[in-house]
Amino acid sequence: MSSDLTPTARVILGMLRLGARTGYDIKRAIDFSTRFFWSASFGQIYPELHRLEERGLIKAQSDPRGGVKRTSYRLTRAGESALQEWLTDAESFLFEMRDEHLLRFFFGDLLTRDEVVANLRAQQRFCERVVEQFQSFEPDARTGFMEDAQLYPYLALVYGIEYMAWRRDWCERTAAAIESGELPPPPAG
Amino acid sequence: MSSDLTPTARVILGMLRLGARTGYDIKRAIDFSTRFFWSASFGQIYPELHRLEERGLIKAQSDPRGGVKRTSYRLTRAGESALQEWLTDAESFLFEMRDEHLLRFFFGDLLTRDEVVANLRAQQRFCERVVEQFQSFEPDARTGFMEDAQLYPYLALVYGIEYMAWRRDWCERTAAAIESGELPPPPAG
DNA sequence: TGGCTCATGTAAGCCGTTACATGATTTT
DNA sequence: AAAATCATGTAACGGCTTACATGAGCCA
Numbered sequence: 001m002s003s004d005l006t007p008t009a010r011v012i013l014g015m016l017r018l019g020a021r022t023g024y025d026i027k028r029a030i031d032f033s034t035r036f037f038w039s040a041s042f043g044q045i046y047p048e049l050h051r052l053e054e055r056g057l058i059k060a061q062s063d064p065r066g067g068v069k070r071t072s073y074r075l076t077r078a079g080e081s082a083l084q085e086w087l088t089d090a091e092s093f094l095f096e097m098r099d100e101h102l103l104r105f106f107f108g109d110l111l112t113r114d115e116v117v118a119n120l121r122a123q124q125r126f127c128e129r130v131v132e133q134f135q136s137f138e139p140d141a142r143t144g145f146m147e148d149a150q151l152y153p154y155l156a157l158v159y160g161i162e163y164m165a166w167r168r169d170w171c172e173r174t175a176a177a178i179e180s181g182e183l184p185p186p187p188a189g
Numbered sequence: 190m191s192s193d194l195t196p197t198a199r200v201i202l203g204m205l206r207l208g209a210r211t212g213y214d215i216k217r218a219i220d221f222s223t224r225f226f227w228s229a230s231f232g233q234i235y236p237e238l239h240r241l242e243e244r245g246l247i248k249a250q251s252d253p254r255g256g257v258k259r260t261s262y263r264l265t266r267a268g269e270s271a272l273q274e275w276l277t278d279a280e281s282f283l284f285e286m287r288d289e290h291l292l293r294f295f296f297g298d299l300l301t302r303d304e305v306v307a308n309l310r311a312q313q314r315f316c317e318r319v320v321e322q323f324q325s326f327e328p329d330a331r332t333g334f335m336e337d338a339q340l341y342p343y344l345a346l347v348y349g350i351e352y353m354a355w356r357r358d359w360c361e362r363t364a365a366a367i368e369s370g371e372l373p374p375p376p377a378g
Numbered sequence: 379t380g381g382c383t384c385a386t387g388t389a390a391g392c393c394g395t396t397a398c399a400t401g402a403t404t405t406t
Numbered sequence: 407a408a409a410a411t412c413a414t415g416t417a418a419c420g421g422c423t424t425a426c427a428t429g430a431g432c433c434a
Contacts (some may be wrong), residue, residue: 007287007393014296024413034295037288041395046415068402070413087293088304093315095290098196099226100283102348104276106223107203108341115277116341126282152297152305159291159359166355170348196421213385230423235387257430259385 003086008040008048009057013075013083016058019146021072023049029146033153036160049073057082113178120175127168134161192275197229197237198246202264202272205247208335210261212238218335222342225349238262246271302367309364316357323350 005013011034015026023045030040040048049071052058057079063072075083086092101123108116137157145153194202200223204215212234219229238260241247246268252261264272275281290312297305326346334342 010289011292014292014299017299018296022413023415024411028412034292037286038292038295039394042413042415043396043417044394065412066403068413083299087296087300088308090307090311092289093312095286095288097226097286097288098283099286100199100281102345103200103203103223103227105348106227106341106345107207107276108344109337109339110203110206110272111276118279119277122279123282148298150298152295155297155363156291156295159294159363162359163355166352170351174344174348211385212387213383217384228422231385231387232389232424233422254384255431257385 003082003089003092005082005086006048007038008044009052010086011038011040012045012048012052013057013079013086016073016075017080017083018150019148021063021074022070023073033145033156052079117175117179120171120178124168124171124175127164127171130164131161131168134164192271192278192281194271194275195237196227197233198241199275200227200229201234201237201241202246202268202275205262205264206269206272207339208337210252210263211259212262222334222345241268306364306368309360309367313357313360313364316353316360319353320350320357323353 003010011030012026015029018029020026020029023042026045027040027042030038049058049060053060053073055078056076058073059076061072061074063070101119104119105116108119111119134157138161141154141157144150192199200219201215204218207218209215209218212231215234216229216231219227238247238249242249242262244267245265247262248265250261250263252259290308293308294305297308300308323346327350330343330346333339
């Protein structure tokens with residue numbers, strides 16, 4: 001019973017449902033919110049909008065702004081239920097990551113201890129910068145997203161802050177353990 | 190000065206350097222270790238091995254096993270230094286993730302509170318299963334990887350255990366906060 | 379003998395990014 | 407007057423997965 005929506009279709013339907021109307025709106029919404037864990041480019045969004053219309057999940061409407069051609073979209077009933085089905089599907093747990101820092105850490109036996117520690121410190125600083133960046137978004141996210149005051153976009157941002165802070169701390173304590181020659185403590189399950 | 194190795198080339202060179210010899214070896218090594226954050230399929234590995242040989246980063250050698258054709262590879266000097274350059278490159282911080290659970294959480298305002306909590310509980314159970322799975326790998330990883338006793342593949346596994354445990358706990362406390370009607374506490378930077 | 383592992387590859391297709399192309403409107 | 411933003415698209419290309427194809431050796 002899992003939905004057959006493409007990755008880009010998922011975020012498009014969701015953003016339309018939250019109030020986005022044009023392809024440009026959708027792109028802007030993604031860039032301000034989900035881009036860190038679910039991105040999409042214009043080269044994907046516009047063709048996907050056409051495919052979704054062909055499939056009857058969304059309905060296009062010409063909506064010129066002054067002399068500028070513009071197309072607004074809204075969900076059809078079929079689109080609403082496809083979105084709902086995906087959002088409540090108990091089967092789907094897609095979680096992909098490609099983590100270059102972890103891969104380099106994995107190959108740490110090919111480096112000197114100092115080189116490994118330098119990589120960890122660099123990653124630690126990187127995470128710290130991301131935490132600061134996310135924290136700077138926090139006031140805007142708290143007051144709302146796309147006009148309405150919505151709770152979950154804000155909570156997703158809080159997740160991002162806490163996750164990057166956790167990762168920063170992992171780098172810190174792992175670097176410290178390696179520098180001092182101790183192994184890190186066994187995993188706390 | 191960032192390396193121009195393709196994603197698959199990175200893991201191939203590293204695995205060869207750690208002792209893998211054939212394409213099949215590399216695939217097996219990946220499936221037993223990095224697959225959760227850096228995977229590769231045969232359809233990528235074999236063509237990439239040919240490209241790496243053309244570029245002079247690895248050297249092929251016919252190495253039949255009984256009546257079975259087999260090709261062993263080793264790093265050339267150029268391959269060694271390309272690997273080293275990538276492993277110590279201070280610029281590269283590629284970190285991509287596509288996290289379906291987070292995307293659904295982001296759209297939580299389109300669901301009932303109970304539906305959101307159900308999704309969080311399902312994700313929590315999923316994380317718990319992954320933690321258990323990773324913990325079952327732990328004894329093997331501790332004693333070594335590809336014959337040699339290597340520290341960092343083990344530490345990368347420990348990272349995986351701790352990360353998935355953290356994520357499980359985040360689901361738990363977020364579900365509890367939503368159920369009780371309280372907002373989660375503000376982010377701890 | 380049937381299935382598993384070892385071993386190497388190709389082909390089709392999906393998904394995605396980047397660069398390019400165009401043009402109006404708004405802001406500085 | 408210039409630059410940024412709004413707005414929509416296409417083309418080329420890269421990377422990856424899946425399915426398919428082949429075949430030897432080993433073990434129950």
